[in-house]
Amino acid sequence: MRGSPGGPVNSILEFGQSLRGGRPIAVVAAYDVLQARAAAESQVDAILVGDSVAMVVHGHPSTVNATLEMMCMHTAAVRRGAPAMVVVADMPFMSFRTGPESAIRAAGALVQAGATAVKLEGVSGHEDVVSQLVGSGIPVMGHLGLTPQSVNLLGGHHLQGRTPETAGRIMEDARSLERLGVFACVLECVPAELAGRITAELSIPTIGIGAGAQTAGQVLVITDMLGMDGSFRPKFARRYLEGHSVVVSALNAFAQDVRGRRFPAKEEVLA
Ligand code: KIV
Secondary structure, three states: OOOOOOOOOOOOHHHHHHHHHOOOEEEEEOOOHHHHHHHHHOOOOEEEEOOOHHHHOOOOOOHHHOOHHHHHHHHHHHHHHOOOOEEEEEOOOOOOOOOHHHHHHHHHHHHHHOOOEEEEEOOOOOHHHHHHHHHOOOOEEEEEEOOHHHHHHHOOOOOOOOOHHHHHHHHHHHHHHHHHOOOEEEEEOOOHHHHHHHHHHOOOOEEEEOOOOOOOEEEEEHHHHOOOOOOOOOOOOOOOOOHHHHHHHHHHHHHHHHHOOOOOOHHHOOO
16 A cells, blocks of 8 residues: 555655665556546556657657646646655656756756656766756656657667667666766666666666566556557557557447437436
8 A cells, every 4th residue: 555664655765765675666657637546546656757748648759749838737637646656757858958057947847746856868968957956856767778859869769778889878877877866767678688787786776668677667658558559569568458449449339329329328317
């Protein structure tokens, strides 16, 4: 149960304790009040309001379309649904690239919208931002490997760190994030062996997505795990429900009931 010993984490400090206790951390990327309420009733440790919201909820082709306004709105909705959970909000595209002052303003807006912590992609070139956010009392989660905000530079959403050189760079970035004081680091779409080496070396938890089984925790996007997009089935995302088929079947049942005049029934009519 939430708040009980051995239950889901209650603060970012417990991320580290979970790591030391050897209990893997379960994080879900979620975007609205009902998803957050379900997460709050579950054993999941934390909610990430990912900038994937731009793709998953708003139908954009990549996360570069997420705006600070969009992230604040979804963070606030998630916080209303999960008042006591750790909520991590993504810093959207370019919001941390225009210098520490504007980055702190953006992170402040996310925290005021309800985030416990912020997540930002990469580290090279914005080390000062990470250290000033942490120094300002805002917990920061790192994100390495496939960093979708750089999709145009990376040429697509592909596995990263396949060569010794790129793997070495990701390892070096992970060390750098740890030194700068991040409390955890997402590793997205990297070889399992590399994720395992980074996890073994860092004293902060790694949270994997498409990064194999050796990370300290795992994160999945809620709509992927619920199978809400019938046409999107990444290899790394286990489906716990065939949500799209369930919803289409329910809609068909409704349409047939309307056409057959079986809906509404007597007990569904307001007197
Ligand atoms: O935006 C997102 O959902 C994420 C996860 C995939 C880690 O960053």
